Amino acid sequence: MYKLDQNKTPIFDSLMKYVNNNTIPFHVPGHKKGIGIPDDFKNFIGENAFKIDVTVFKSVDSLHHPTSSIKEAEELIADAYNSDYSFLCINGTTIAIQAMIMSAVSEGDKILIPRNVHKSITAGIILSGAIPIYMEPDIDEFLSISHGISLETIETSLKNNPDVKAVLIINPTYYGVSTDIKNIANVVHSYNIPLLVDEAHGPHLIFNKKLPICAMDAGADICAQSTHKITSSLTQGSLLHVKSKYIEPSRVRQVLNLLQTTSPSYIILASLDCTRKQLALNGENLIEKSIELSNYARNEINKIDYLYCFGEELNNGKGFFAFDPTKITINCRKLGISGYDLENILSTKYHVQLEMADAYNGLAVGSFGDTKESIDSLINALKEISETTKGKTLKNFSLVLPKIPEQIYSPRKAFQAQKKSIPLKQSANKISGEFLLAYPPGIPILCPGEMITQEIIDYIEYIKSIGLFVQGTEDPKIENIKIIEQN
Numbered sequence: 001m002y003k004l005d006q007n008k009t010p011i012f013d014s015l016m017k018y019v020n021n022n023t024i025p026f027h028v029p030g031h032k033k034g035i036g037i038p039d040d041f042k043n044f045i046g047e048n049a050f051k052i053d054v055t056v057f058k059s060v061d062s063l064h065h066p067t068s069s070i071k072e073a074e075e076l077i078a079d080a081y082n083s084d085y086s087f088l089c090i091n092g093t094t095i096a097i098q099a100m101i102m103s104a105v106s107e108g109d110k111i112l113i114p115r116n117v118h119k120s121i122t123a124g125i126i127l128s129g130a131i132p133i134y135m136e137p138d139i140d141e142f143l144s145i146s147h148g149i150s151l152e153t154i155e156t157s158l159k160n161n162p163d164v165k166a167v168l169i170i171n172p173t174y175y176g177v178s179t180d181i182k183n184i185a186n187v188v189h190s191y192n193i194p195l196l197v198d199e200a201h202g203p204h205l206i207f208n209k210k211l212p213i214c215a216m217d218a219g220a221d222i223c224a225q226s227t228h229k230i231t232s233s234l235t236q237g238s239l240l241h242v243k244s245k246y247i248e249p250s251r252v253r254q255v256l257n258l259l260q261t262t263s264p265s266y267i268i269l270a271s272l273d274c275t276r277k278q279l280a281l282n283g284e285n286l287i288e289k290s291i292e293l294s295n296y297a298r299n300e301i302n303k304i305d306y307l308y309c310f311g312e313e314l315n316n317g318k319g320f321f322a323f324d325p326t327k328i329t330i331n332c333r334k335l336g337i338s339g340y341d342l343e344n345i346l347s348t349k350y351h352v353q354l355e356m357a358d359a360y361n362g363l364a365v366g367s368f369g370d371t372k373e374s375i376d377s378l379i380n381a382l383k384e385i386s387e388t389t390k391g392k393t394l395k396n397f398s399l400v401l402p403k404i405p406e407q408i409y410s411p412r413k414a415f416q417a418q419k420k421s422i423p424l425k426q427s428a429n430k431i432s433g434e435f436l437l438a439y440p441p442g443i444p445i446l447c448p449g450e451m452i453t454q455e456i457i458d459y460i461e462y463i464k465s466i467g468l469f470v471q472g473t474e475d476p477k478i479e480n481i482k483i484i485e486q487n
């Protein structure tokens with residue numbers, strides 16, 4: 001089914017050749033194949049990793065101008081991921097997302113994005129100078145988390161903003177929820193503009209048909225994936241895929257070269273190369289195992305009193321259109337403790353570390369690195385926590401967020417503007433120089449460049465009074481906020 005020989009690992013092979021030739025290093029890094037590494041560190045890591053920690057030279061190719069092994073590795077990735085062009089990223093998906101945005105929009109261009117984006121998207125918007133037009137994701141009131149942007153929301157947003165130059169969605173969400181991305185791609189293309197996808201949490205989707213459809217198969221133009229999050233490449237190893245008549249691959253390379261380090265880690269590059277081979281040859285089986293274990297965990301957690309681990313039953317055909325079962329969201333609202341408490345108890349008492357927590361949930365990420373034993377340890381800890389904690393009550397709160405305020409300055413202009421700090425209570429009708437995010441559901445109430453309203457100030461005071469989290473301002477107590485000084 002692949003056009004190329006997916007057994008190949010050209011980057012890893014070029015490094016092995018360098019090692020096997022006993023090449024004498026007169027290049028950086030200064031540890032020279034590990035000789036200069038501190039003993040305590042080397043004793044733990046072992047010697048081999050340092051031998052392939054090299055710099056750019058001809059026999060190992062150049063990430064910025066690939067002509068041999070890195071070029072071939074990127075072609076193999078494109079073949080495995082059904083893209084036309086794929087790019088290796090060694091500064092995480094953050095860089096892939098920034099490059100994705102800067103390849104699609106420029107200063108003054110409008111782009112539709114969800115209100116609850118990751119900070120890498122905000123950074124991409126600032127760097128590109130684009131004007132974001134926000135879309136509200138669907139929200140699940142009981143779980144207090146955001147799902148995807150529904151097809152309906154995309155249609156309405158495009159009708160209201162026919163001059164946008166691109167649409168960006170996050171798919172799937174951190175919690176494994178996917179939207180109707182195939183139809184979204186069709187609608188976006190009917191406006192002759194590209195669909196950009198933050199697929200940080202979907203680098204495995206293409207390898208198993210039981211998972212939601214991936215961005216490239218759904219017709220998206222460009223997508224960024226955290227290969228390091230769910231699959232087995234080393235941390236910071238990510239991919240950017242392009243298949244589009246709207247996005248120029250040479251522009252993507254140019255932007256990546258602007259953003260990425262000139263000293264890429266060949267250890268990360270090699271891990272991306274070998275991970276692609278692993279997934280192309282054996283991904284379906286590996287992910288099958290992960291789906292089975294995660295579903296086992298979900299079923300067992302749902303038998304525990306006061307805990308809830310959602311699945312397909314929440315599918316509403318809108319913002320929750322498909323589900324990745326390897327995401328195990330443990331809702332502890334009925335147990336009467338917060339997700340933060342759950343994460344803390346699991347970590348300190350049971351040495352089980354979750355990926356993330358929010359007001360009512362803890363998120364365990366499943367992958368083919370899990371074992372039945374590790375899943376059972378999580379389940380047994382949760383059983384004990386349920387037994388010993390029951391009977392508590394957690395405060396309820398209203399989730400009715402204030403209206404998205406008027407955007408006066410673009411994020412880039414707001415970022416560059418002079419700012420001063422004033423008391424939040426006196427900031428109505430001033431332009432915010434900072435973010436304000438309330439958790440749950442983690443959606444910004446205020447972004448830099450937006451007009452602060454009395455409704456927003458009242459909401460923040462309410463959130464603080466009931467002890468929920470507000471973040472974003474330099475002042476950790478959120479008593480002061482930086483506003484943009486106007487001449």
Ligand SMILES: Cc1ncc(COP(=O)(O)O)c(C=O)c1O
Nearest residue numbers: 092093094118120170198200226
């Ligand atoms: C939705 C989303 N996009 C992008 C990123 C950035 O990815 P990375 O940490 O690889 O830079 C993250 C990280 O958690 C994320 O959750």
